[in-house]
């Protein structure tokens with residue numbers, strides 16, 4: 286394998302070796318006939334005669350036979366999260382103590398106590414001097430910055446706040462860049478559209494606002510990632526952009542830096558306070574920047590990042606998301622809201638209550654735009670952008686980030702962006718080479734045992750994210766893990782927001798180093814030291830796969846992703862092989878056979894979901910180069926960019942099912958490898 290990273294951070298080589306040892310192919314218990322997938326034998330049963338017929342003992346049966354212990358497991362689960370909750374409470378109290386600190390903070394932060402802490406906040410930032418403080422209060426200098434006399438007056442430094450925002454040297458709770466960080470520069474970048482400005486080369490010579498540069502340095506960023514290099518340059522030129530870049534490669538900075546650079550330079554708008562629409566809207570806040578993101582956790586995380594880069598500036602970030610007390614959020618907004626990070630549903634609610642006006646918006650960001658559409662947010666997004674009081678596309682600067690560029694995203698781009706630059710860093714929708722990916726054949730009933738093997742091997746303190754498909758399974762599996770003395774918690778959509786935050790916090794701090802999650806944690810979450818991702822259940826969609834495994838191998842760090850595959854996952858096999866190939870991963874022989882056998886099963890999901898089957902732009906050197914050698918064709922079918930930056934208005938059909946270019950007809954049987962084609966036992970499915 287020529288991947289740039291093939292070891293985990295914490296246990297170089299160990300996990301890989303162990304996983305190799307666990308490989309189904311290495312099991313001594315071959316299926317009769319010897320040619321098919323071999324049954325996994327957990328360590329404690331290896332070398333012993335089988336006690337039950339294969340396939341009879343299911344995880345479920347085992348679980349119920351442990352029912353006597355399940356209540357205890359549940360108790361342990363609750364108490365484990367209670368501890369985490371207490372810790373969160375402590376953090377919140379700590380924050381309350383630093384009331385001066387919070388004046389600058391302006392919003393954000395995990396933990397249920399945040400609201401209380403924030404309600405004590407008093408700020409004078411974010412106002413023009415001539416407009417005075419809220420209610421005519423005198424403007425006072427402090428840790429917050431302000432805009433006065435046409436100048437950006439920076440707030441005073443505050444060590445406690447700096448420790449909270451930026452951590453300490455080598456802080457284990459902060460993401461440190463990894464050994465492969467500089468290799469981001471080797472990833473081919475492609476920009477299409479009218480005259481894309483040249484990317485910046487480094488932060489120092491980019492003519493950034495001094496305070497932004499200082500905050501970037503304090504965040505430990507030394508060199509911009511490719512997406513940041515381009516976006517800063519486009520921001521300065523006032524260009525809209527649509528960007529696709531690999532997981533963990535700094536897209537958040539990619540939209541925050543240009544927005545903040547321009548905001549720090551230009552200052553707030555004249556209009557603050559009431560918007561002249563009468564009493565009903567007089568309490569509306571009027572942010573200059575709006576960032577929409579699909580999930581609550583991602584929204585909070587973006588706001589935390591924004592807090593860092595807004596430190597000591599006049600710009601006050603604020604966050605609103607569903608599932609949390611809306612009254613508390615409104616109170617916080619009133620204390621200053623220049624940059625609003627929001628989930629679409631909660632924002633619509635606040636607009637309807639007359640608490641947010643979008644009339645001042647200069648910068649609009651849609652992060653994870655494809656996910657927002659998947660989640661059914663398009664009506665809310667269109668309402669927010671097109672039907673409320675937001676300035677039109679020519680009056681604002683709009684940035685969209687999306688893993689894919691299917692038809693519905695193209696339509697949004699056509700309506701929301703003007704003369705935009707399409708930026709892709711690496712292959713659209715590809716996984717990072719920093720992630721070593723392994724696919725293991727594991728029957729459903731063996732999954733728990735294999736997982737336990739993996740979790741108890743190597744460094745047990747490493748953070749592991751385990752993805753499952755259903756909320757019930759997330760609960761059940763976390764209980765099973767607790768029963769087996771593995772501290773675990775679960776995060777999914779049926780848990781209350783408080784429970785979700787507690788589970789995340791307890792995971793982040795390592796108190797429960799295993800987090801069982803549904804898709805809710807698949808996108809955007811940036812948690813340091815997650816060195817292992819397990820797809821206990823593989824998703825049906827390869828974009829979801831890319832995002833899930835992308836929770837590790839971030840910021841140039843390396844990580845490992847193990848996916849359990851069995852006959853229930855065959856619909857993803859071909860696209861999975863494409864992904865593995867393009868990130869230089871080992872592909873198990875059996876997976877190739879499965880993909881060949883299943884050539885007719887194209888489900889219309891996976892890579893094809895919502896995508897154009899026609900019109901991929903080709904011709905850039907790197908795309909041609911990287912697309913060579915694909916055995917299953919269609920490697921460019923995820924590259925739906927328009928050829929010259931303007932989206933194609935002509936509707937194109939979605940690619941349903943298997944696509945052309947696979948090299949064989951879907952009507953006939955797929956060709957078998959010569960050595961196997963005459964062996965009937967080779968047919969698995």
Ligand SMILES: Nc1ncnc2c1ncn2[C@@H]1O[C@H](COP(=O)(O)OP(=O)(O)OP(=O)(O)O)[C@@H](O)[C@H]1O
Pocket residue numbers: 460462505506507508509510513530531532533534535536537538808809810811835839840
């Ligand atoms: N220039 C930089 N130097 C050092 N670290 C950086 C830099 N840019 C971003 N990071 C860090 O890299 C990590 C990943 O960044 P970020 O979360 O923005 O990635 P992303 O591309 O948005 O990922 P995803 O696709 O999963 O949402 C973060 O911890 C961030 O602090």
